[in-house]
Amino acid sequence: MASAFAPAEDDIGWGAWTIIALYLMSTLIAGFIAFQRSRKAKAQGQSGGLHQHFLAGGGLGVVVLAMTKLATVFSGYTLVGVPAEAYRTGFTSFRWLSGILFVAYISIIVAPRLQLLTKVRGYLSPTDFFADRYRSFFLHKLVSLTFLVPLACYTVAQFKAMGTTVEGISNGRISSFLGASALTVLLLLYESLGGLTAVALTDTVQGFLMLSGFALMLAYIQSHGGIGPVVENNAAHFATPLTVEGNMGFSLFSGAFLGSVLYPHWMMRTMASKNPQTTRFAILVLALSPFLCTLPACLLGVKAYEMFPDLDKNQSAAVFSLFVKKVMFEGPGWYLVGALLLATSIAAIMSTADSGLIVISLLVTVDFVKPLARPSDRALKIVSTTMSVCFACLSILLSELPGVSLAGLWGLQQELIMQIMPAFILGVFTKWAHAVPVTAGLCAGLALTAALTVRSFTEEGPVGRVYPGFWGIALNVLVLGATHIALQKRTQAMVADGGASLSSPNVISESTIGSEGETGAGGQSWADPLSVHSRGSVYGTDLKGSHMPSKLVGFRLGGERREPADYPLLMVSLLVLMGLSGFFFVGETDGSGLAEIRAGLPLFVLIFLIILSVACVGIIISALLLWNVSTHPYVLEKEAEESRQADTSTKRKEAAELGEGVMIAPEEGEGDQPLPPLPQGRTAAEVQHLMPQAHAPHTSLSEAFASASLVEDDGPPASSVDPHVIGNASTSRRRSPLPAGAVSQQR
Template identity: 30%
Template structure:
């Protein structure tokens, strides 16, 4: 988002307007809801009362950040048509949701779940497994927050043409985010997500329309140009690229669906019907979001040929500059676009922050240090923990330790290891807590080692997926090899009867 010559004062005014709207929404979301804010379920899940519109857009904001625009278009520019994989892997997220979300919702509603680890304790009755899940979730959420803080600063600096410096922009919008999420909890986050989701969708539409205007709507001509000048970007993918395509569908499909803040939105739905309706609309969002951004990136190949990898990262800003120069209407739309991008980044960050606070509040403090504390005190501890975590991450984000891509990959590689306990554990009652623990631990260590050692994908298979396959193998083989009395639920009364296995149970 660097080099936005049309930005400056207009960008500052747009950011101020977004900030004011968020604060107003937070104020009214928390007003008259003092009782709701004193319970974990009320503050973190709005009491399980999110309606269709709010649930739809908060799910959308959870899955799509502003980085989906500024990061995915340059990737399409560099990779060409093979980056169409960004659409099916986001569709895969919804497919995985539909695989487990409705069934998990029914159990969560009946049992009053608040955090994702509530399901782990209910299903497996294992403290060590719940602790491991909580650790991986906190790591993933902290990583995710760091990514959003860095993107937030870069986005604000780019939108305002460095009128608002990177560090000042981060601090300003973090304070705004903390203010409305502190006062209104999940209700404020969900309502701001509605505003931010609409802004992002309108911004993406404006960007596509502007890019098409620049090439006179001739997509066929764009394709012919690519085939003639850079045929490798329009050719049939290699075997390794095809394997990577399939691998990314599995990795992101399962990984994004078990984000802690995504699972909490399942819990927060008003009804199973509301959840299913929201997911039905979400199934079309990959085409309206990543599909549109893909087309913009492809058009950029013709508009700005020969960009280096570093220069291509500024592609969206370059296109926006060209579009903004057409007339005053496009000028205004492009400023609003990047304001929407920043708002979308904030919406993703606030969701992660709320999930982080809830896990600390209920799973760390409530179950260990504050077992006798009231829920109101647990909520306050979670709020303070969120502020402290953001403070620490701000120190890191002040001088970012690596690229956004490296931060993103390390987060996904570990989060996806949670998939077996939520998907397989929901349907296969023979799965044991011990096998799940060792599978998850082995998968996480494998994925983390491959990422830290920078060994890269092995013939197109990323380290996170390699860890997940090992994770699933241990879960399945370990459960099958266990003796009947060792299986989840046969000797532990804390495990629900629905998931107790006996020697006569089929696999």
């Protein structure tokens, strides 16, 4: 290898820079491809505008969705932070494996319903579900802010990671500020070109790059003796089991990932999925990802303990870069491996940063700007791009401030978003959940979490060694339940006194909320339970109807078991197994306080990996056998309705082209419609006779006239009508076939 190509002690060599440059060029190509796709979709009359920009037109395919979800979950911390944690704490870093598996578990419960609601109800923003389900302006904006604030903080940390990574790779030749600025310009360029489609395509490149990088890590570790000798020679560091208190913290950390499924950038990917089959495949890949991605990162940190002994806490933060540079000095082949690992580190950080930017611009544009000004889609896209540019610039400036911690901001994001979980789960699977108790619980949970988070940064630390988010969600559920019970008792008292109406939004007792068509207290009935307490409009949103249909809420929609959530006993059993996995992080000691080592691993680590593997298999089986991925009947209903409306519009245009006639009474909101002349060769009586055959009762009179010439008739009608004169035109609300003499027109 030429010396110019090979790395020096203070430089990675131009070969590595070439590979990094090729990766960065691929992101621009992906942005251009996304831009062309968007133009093509618009030209063909397919989904466009904001839906195309933010949700890729709902058309992310199998490979793209799987890779973009993978790139979204695994940020730069997986490559940089997890190895450093494994170096310092040993196998405690395996908590990240169970954490990612928790994301896959909750995804098979939440994703099927979220995708169904997006298709049927036409959602654009991740917060649209909360507005649609609860019909509360305050709750909708509170959820938006709960998404926005921690995500903004975490995105700032990603920009800091971008700058420090470039500075570290170049050995200080490129400053952190300049490196972050250059990558940000590139990121903004491809995002503005293609929106989520461009982000997803670049994530696909990044995802394959990460998988390749992690595989190469394992190959290097295995080719250099594996980790068995490292563990045996440093048993005091790696083979000491956790205490019971440590086990509890291990499990609580993993359980905190249950809220990750409500990350707005994660929800966007699910909402943009092409179909349930695509979503299921992406979750199957995610279920395997702890072993494909997180495990190699942990093992790298263990191996680095042998390669770079006696690093202090600050020095250990650079374990990944030290490892890569050592790999690059071991020959031409390993130089290429090291260069790919460096490109992987940049890709991982950029994939998280671009996801954060597009979601922040979506939340600000759709949830806050749109309600104020009601601009056009084109204007909103300009606002969205401007918002991305402004926030990116602000993030670069803030990232230069000292004390910005990637791990700390990740924890803040995780624990605040956890508080939305009760509102989402109860809203999806129960009909009694109401905006008032849900809002009260969310406010209480957020307040306590924020207060305890501030306290945890002091010397006092977290209360009872429990993460603030868990205390917050406990108070959240407690306040929600207490408020619901209080409202229920108040309602029952009012009904008993005869002073309450079932149409009141405060009527939320179980006796008045049954299945569709049931009769509630007082003998009054209604068609939809949610119309009792969750109806109305939310200012600035484009919601369908006065409330969400109850048939979309609860278990066994349509009386069928179509989702893993419809098997609660199995899902709870799997959750218990995963939740207890951390408590198996124990093992018998040999009298010296150290665990027995088998197959190069401490016994407690081996047991943990076996249990985690069983849980992984359980998730995969649940996704394959319990999830009916055929098109849902409710989606078919919506598609049939859209097709009928499109056909009606087409027929009206064709009818209008035949000529102008008299005006007929329109349906509400339709406006006046001219009745075209009688088709050639048809009398008015014949047209009147053919109307019931040509169309359903809801069909308009104009359409019947337009299509009458296309319908074969067996003969003249039984009644005789003057072929030149028919009575006054009128239609009913339901457009029933009119009797002879209802329409008048001179031929």
